[in-house]
Amino acid sequence: MAEGKESRPLALHARIEREVEDRILSGEWPPGTRIPFEHELTAHYGCSRMTVNKALSELVRKGLIERRRKSGSYVRQPEVLSAVMEIHQLEREVRALGLAYDFRPIESAIRSADAADRRRLMLERPEELLHLRSLHVAGSRPFCLEDRLINLAEVPQARQTDFSKSPPGTWLLEQVPWSAAEHRINATAAGRAEAELLDLREGTPCLVVARRTWNTTGSITQVNLTYPGDMHTLVAQFAPSGRPG
Structure with missing residues (x-):
């Protein structure tokens, strides 16, 4: 045998x-x-x-x-899996795919919060804020468009921070304590400006993750992360509530 x-x-x-x-x-x-x-x-x-x-x-x-x-x-561009209940660094997500990461600042401005800003940050009065827009790139393809508001009343050190080379989300996670966060997730069609930045056709489906974080004294930041719809999946893992009878 x-x-x-x-x-x-x-x-x-x-x-x-x-x-x-x-x-x-x-x-x-x-x-x-x-x-x-x-x-x-x-x-x-x-x-x-x-x-x-x-x-x-x-x-x-x-x-x-x-x-x-x-x-x-x-x-194909590898699909990103992100946990809904966690805050991830975009650079880490990109590098986990084995792709080169690049960060490209688009806009930075300090101004008084208007009515729309106050709704995003849930502010009771028009605080001064820092408005940042930037693009995150995976390999040669745009990965995520970031539109972020930082409440300078809660994070005054952001006023002197140079965000031209370092992603603001990474800096905030490392420097600013937070006690709670909220994610709102929706699908949208890319407008002309978003489509141009993400190298998409206008009207292409996108996934938008809107996140607000706060501490015991007020809102810290609110960010809208817009992803091309074909390259991002959100995952939630959970267990049954209560105890088995």
């Missing part, structure tokens, strides 16, 4: 799938790369188009590539 079974060679479609997957996961083919056309893979592997199609269909199922009509197959 044989001591073990000889490993069987992979079926050709599985070999094609594995080799393409290896190139994607190793970073050799980063997000946005067009992989060889079906006829090119057919010629390279000396097989039928049906075999190549079977391999690519499995890669689509795994979420590694997307097929575009008349254009070919492209490596």
